[in-house]
Amino acid sequence: MGILEIDHIIPKAVGGTDDEENLWLASRLCNTFKGIQTHGQDPVTNRNTS
Numbered sequence: 658m659g660i661l662e663i664d665h666i667i668p669k670a671v672g673g674t675d676d677e678e679n680l681w682l683a684s685r686l687c688n689t690f691k692g693i694q695t696h697g698q699d700p701v702t703n704r705n706t707s
Contacts, residue, residue: 659684668693 664683667673670693683691697706 659686662688664688664691667695671695 661682662685663680664687665673665675666679666681668691669675673679698704699706
């Protein structure tokens, strides 16, 4: 596993904060892939999530 970095769950670019509740650890690859996305797709149900 690579080095982890702090990531914003809700990106600052779309109104997220630096509050602890909005931070988590992610690999650089995951963090870069996520970018400013705030939604995803559930792989089990194929439904969009927020």
